[in-house]
Amino acid sequence: MLVLFASGTAATPPLPERAAWYDCLDAYAQVAAAGRSSPTTIALEAMRTCSVERKQLQTKLWQSRVPSDNERALRGLQEEDRAGARRVVELVNRAR
Numbered sequence: 001m002l003v004l005f006a007s008g009t010a011a012t013p014p015l016p017e018r019a020a021w022y023d024c025l026d027a028y029a030q031v032a033a034a035g036r037s038s039p040t041t042i043a044l045e046a047m048r049t050c051s052v053e054r055k056q057l058q059t060k061l062w063q064s065r066v067p068s069d070n071e072r073a074l075r076g077l078q079e080e081d082r083a084g085a086r087r088v089v090e091l092v093n094r095a096r
Helices: 016-032 039-049 051-063 066-094
Strands: none
Touching: 016 039, 016 051, 016 066, 039 051, 039 066, 051 066
16 A cells, blocks of 8 residues: 555655665766766656666555555655655765
């Protein structure tokens, strides 16, 4: 079941799929931070580069949803994407 906090954001249970996605995002951000692209551009590129890991996480979260609450599950998936992008931007900003 996809658990939501009162704020409406997705809870982040420890999932191997999430760890794999974050590892991919982190590795990409560390390498790309040396370039001249903006943090936002790097985040978009990282999301494309790590699409396999992202899809595995989304599949795992979708399978764990409560079927009667698809809308909430979709919002949770969107929040995961935003959290991943924020993570990359923060890593790039720290590295620079």
